[in-house]
Amino acid sequence: MTRQLDTVEPGFYRVRLVKGGPWVPVEVKCDPLTEMISVVEMGRSTVFEIALSEFKDAIVDCVIEADAFQHPLIRICWFGEKIEPHVYDKMLELIDWARKNAPEHPVLHPTQPIRLSQLPVDLII
Numbered sequence: 001m002t003r004q005l006d007t008v009e010p011g012f013y014r015v016r017l018v019k020g021g022p023w024v025p026v027e028v029k030c031d032p033l034t035e036m037i038s039v040v041e042m043g044r045s046t047v048f049e050i051a052l053s054e055f056k057d058a059i060v061d062c063v064i065e066a067d068a069f070q071h072p073l074i075r076i077c078w079f080g081e082k083i084e085p086h087v088y089d090k091m092l093e094l095i096d097w098a099r100k101n102a103p104e105h106p107v108l109h110p111t112q113p114i115r116l117s118q119l120p121v122d123l124i125i
Contacts, residue, residue, distance in 0.1 A: 010028050012025070014081050019113060021110055022107045025041075025091035025092055025095075042092070042095055
């Protein structure tokens with residue numbers, strides 16, 4: 001099955017923000033009334049919103065500017081992996097746990113690659 005690079009499907013995804021970084025849970029929502037697509041990263045508030053009619057033009061603009069990986073929605077469509085809702089919930093639970101118990105956990109630093117040599121031993125075991 002091939003992936004269409006110019007369409008987006010509402011649902012749950014996981015994506016890396018940097019090479020070698022931790023997976024980040026992402027939800028893509030589509031409001032049928034306003035035809036707006038929104039992206040929610042790590043269970044927080046909306047980080048991006050775009051009209052469905054503008055999405056294909058945004059792809060062209062980002063490719064021309066060589067900035068496609070930085071565009072939240074394009075990053076999900078091109079590099080994200082679709083996941084089940086229960087996996088998304090578990091990823092959010094891990095983030096909540098890390099905020100309370102392990103501030104150095106890689107899931108709290110999604111813009112940094114994971115370096116096993118710098119992780120505390122209790123996070124590796």
